[in-house]
Amino acid sequence: MDLKELESLIRLFDSLSLSELALKQGDFELNLKKEKQRTQDLGMIPAMVRESTNNTAEPSTDDNQTSGHIVKAPMVGVFYEAPSPKSPPFIKIGDQIAKGQVLCIIEAMKMINEVVSPVSGVVKEIFIANGELVEYDTPLIEIEVTGV
Amino acid sequence: MKTKDKVLRALLNHREEELSGQTMADHLGVSRNAVWAAVKTLQKEGVPIRALPNKGYRLPTTYDPLQASYFKKTLVESAPLWVYPTVDSTNDQLKNLARAGALHGSAVLADHQSAGKGRMGRSFYSPALTGLYVSVLLKPDPSFQVGLNTTLKAAVLAARCLEKYGAPPIGVKWVNDLYTSHGKVAGILTEATINMENGMVDTVVVGVGINLLPPAGGFPEDIASHAAALFSPDHYQPIKNPLAQDLVEAYRELLTEDQDHALLSEYRERSVVLGKEVLATMGDRKIVGTVKAIRDDGALVLERADGQLENLMSAEVSLRGDFGFGSNR
Numbered sequence: 001m002d003l004k005e006l007e008s009l010i011r012l013f014d015s016l017s018l019s020e021l022a023l024k025q026g027d028f029e030l031n032l033k034k035e036k037q038r039t040q041d042l043g044m045i046p047a048m049v050r051e052s053t054n055n056t057a058e059p060s061t062d063d064n065q066t067s068g069h070i071v072k073a074p075m076v077g078v079f080y081e082a083p084s085p086k087s088p089p090f091i092k093i094g095d096q097i098a099k100g101q102v103l104c105i106i107e108a109m110k111m112i113n114e115v116v117s118p119v120s121g122v123v124k125e126i127f128i129a130n131g132e133l134v135e136y137d138t139p140l141i142e143i144e145v146t147g148v
Numbered sequence: 149m150k151t152k153d154k155v156l157r158a159l160l161n162h163r164e165e166e167l168s169g170q171t172m173a174d175h176l177g178v179s180r181n182a183v184w185a186a187v188k189t190l191q192k193e194g195v196p197i198r199a200l201p202n203k204g205y206r207l208p209t210t211y212d213p214l215q216a217s218y219f220k221k222t223l224v225e226s227a228p229l230w231v232y233p234t235v236d237s238t239n240d241q242l243k244n245l246a247r248a249g250a251l252h253g254s255a256v257l258a259d260h261q262s263a264g265k266g267r268m269g270r271s272f273y274s275p276a277l278t279g280l281y282v283s284v285l286l287k288p289d290p291s292f293q294v295g296l297n298t299t300l301k302a303a304v305l306a307a308r309c310l311e312k313y314g315a316p317p318i319g320v321k322w323v324n325d326l327y328t329s330h331g332k333v334a335g336i337l338t339e340a341t342i343n344m345e346n347g348m349v350d351t352v353v354v355g356v357g358i359n360l361l362p363p364a365g366g367f368p369e370d371i372a373s374h375a376a377a378l379f380s381p382d383h384y385q386p387i388k389n390p391l392a393q394d395l396v397e398a399y400r401e402l403l404t405e406d407q408d409h410a411l412l413s414e415y416r417e418r419s420v421v422l423g424k425e426v427l428a429t430m431g432d433r434k435i436v437g438t439v440k441a442i443r444d445d446g447a448l449v450l451e452r453a454d455g456q457l458e459n460l461m462s463a464e465v466s467l468r469g470d471f472g473f474g475s476n477r
Contacts, residue, residue: 004455011457012440015449074347075296078430078462102341108461109296109446110323111338118345131431133462 001028069119069145073138077108081130089130091141095123099148103141106134115140120147151178155186159197159207160215163386168204210361210381213259213277218389223396227253227285234260238283239337239355245285246341246351252287253400257392261357278363278377280388283355284399292403294349296461297446299324299338301411302354305398306334307418310358312394313387315378319420322439322448322465327420331376334358354399360388408444416442421465426450428463439465 001009013021013032021032073079081089081104090102097103099120106113125142128134149157154176159167169187173180187205191197198206216231223229228251235241238256240263245254258281288294295301300323307318307326316328326334336356343350359367361384362377401407416422421439428435428450437450440457448460 008451008455008457012449015457015459016441016443071344074342074344076461077296103344106342110299110336110462111296111340113349114339114341116341116343116350118343133430 001025001030006030068124069121069143070139071103071115071117071141071143073106073134073136073140074115075106075108075113076136077106077113077134079128079130079132079134079140080105080107081126091123091126093123093126097121097123097143117143118148119143119145121145150186151176151182152186152189154178155183156190156195157215157217159205160213160386163207163209166200166204166206171204209386210384211277212360212384212386212388214257214280214392215389219393219396223393227251227255227400229254229396230256232256232258234258234262235281236263237261237355238281239339239353242283242285242353242355243339243351246353250285252285253396254285255396255399256283257281257396259388278359278361280358280360280392281355282392282395282399283353284396284402286352286354286400286403288349288352288403290348292405294340294352294403295408295445297408297412297444298340298352298354298402299336300415300442300446301408302336302338302356302399302402304411304414304418305402306336306356306358306395308414309391309394309398310334310378313391314385318418320415320418321420321467322442323446328376328378331374332359332371333376333378352403354402356395360384412442412444421448421467425468426465427468428460428465430460430463 009023010032014034019034021030023030081091083090083105090104091097097117097120099117101117102114103117104115106115121143123141124144127139127141134140155172158172158175169180169183172183176183187197187199196208196211198208200206213233214231216229219229230241230245232241235256235258238258238261242250242254242256245256259277260279261281300320303320303324303326307320310318310326310333315333318333319327321327321332324336324338325332326336334356336354338352338354340352341350342348359375359377361379361381366372367375419442422442423439425436425438428437428448435450435452435458437452437458439448440451441449443449443459448463448465450458450460452458
């Protein structure tokens with residue numbers, strides 16, 4: 001096995017969810033081991049966004065008592081603002097939205113995930129463009145909360 | 149039950165030979181005239197009953213509609229099954245029912261979709277009667293972590309069910325397309341809702357659309373080059389109801405951990421892209437590479453020409469030179 005093959009093998013091993021790999025080729029022996037799971041398992045949806053119900057608004061100079069709630073990506077995937085390219089977006093800035101309303105879609109591995117609003121309020125900001133890939137916990141949408 | 153429905157059921161259950169009007173009349177306890185009138189009404193509604201003079205009536209084997217009465221009690225008692233001759237989209241219908249509080253395991257089945265749905269609003273061609281469309285609602289236990297690989301697992305379960313009913317060997321093209329050597333025969337669409345109060349998956353609707361037979365007049369032009377039917381009309385035996393029942397049963401257990409490993413290994417075995425050179429399209433970006441692996445979470449590991457590996461979470465993948473089926477399944 002030459003260096004290039006070895007390098008590509010190690011990279012492959014690293015990308016897989018394997019914890020150990022042993023290889024024997026003639027008198028060549030290789031053992032690869034991975035430290036316990038990476039900090040975040042990409043493959044699971046239910047995220048630890050529990051704290052997101054807390055008020056994440058930055059200390060603002062706003063005088064009014066409304067608070068901004070940041071909806072963060074519950075998983076990695078592609079952000080979609082509408083159910084299909086021909087449909088109008090689920091929400092736009094300034095829209096009044098109700099708790100339980102669909103805000104956007106995140107798609108990964110052809111699983112379409114509707115992100116449902118945890119609060120009622122007004123859409124203040126949409127941080128992501130349609131079709132963009134988002135990482136877990138990326139801020140997606142800010143909602144000025146008027147009710148929970 | 150109306151005479152019309154009784155006549156239809158008698159004909160569905162007796163396809164080997166013609167049933168005479170007199171036999172049906174005697175059996176159903178109605179007049180021969182009533183049977184004749186029922187047959188006429190059914191024919192007018194589009195049921196292809198063939199009448200042979202002096203012999204009687206018979207349905208072709210390719211007439212294979214879903215029958216609500218077929219499904220076994222235990223299946224229907226645990227959660228409701230809605231059976232439609234036609235519905236806009238079984239996934240959409242079930243999502244509406246889910247919002248109204250439908251139970252885990254509820255299912256919507258249809259012979260035809262008037263607005264069949266593919267990924268991101270693409271239409272999924274759904275011809276009358278020659279297809280089968282099944283969607284099942286899953287409400288995962290809060291302690292269960294729903295994986296992004298759910299669609300992959302659903303594809304394997306569909307492939308197994310189809311092969312059980314005599315379909316040719318089925319391959320899967322990442323992520324959600326089922327192929328035979330003739331072309332794409334089925335597709336999966338999984339839709340989930342994520343409750344952002346706790347970041348958990350509230351509901352999952354898993355839907356499968358299957359081309360059982362070639363539609364009358366063939367597939368529409370835009371998909372004719374890669375769509376295919378599982379069975380030829382010449383050799384078709386009615387399987388739709390038992391097949392639908394098996395799919396509902398299999399999907400109700402989709403979100404259980406103990407079968408993950410087996411399903412993912414089988415997904416790799418059935419993969420038509422593993423080890424192959426593919427073109428992956430992500431929005432405006434296109435990359436060519438060799439598929440090195442499919443990870444447990446469902447991501448596709450692609451090796452680019454420069455040796456770099458990329459993990460794809462979302463892409464359209466096509467094989468070089470054909471529409472998805474390699475020679476070694």
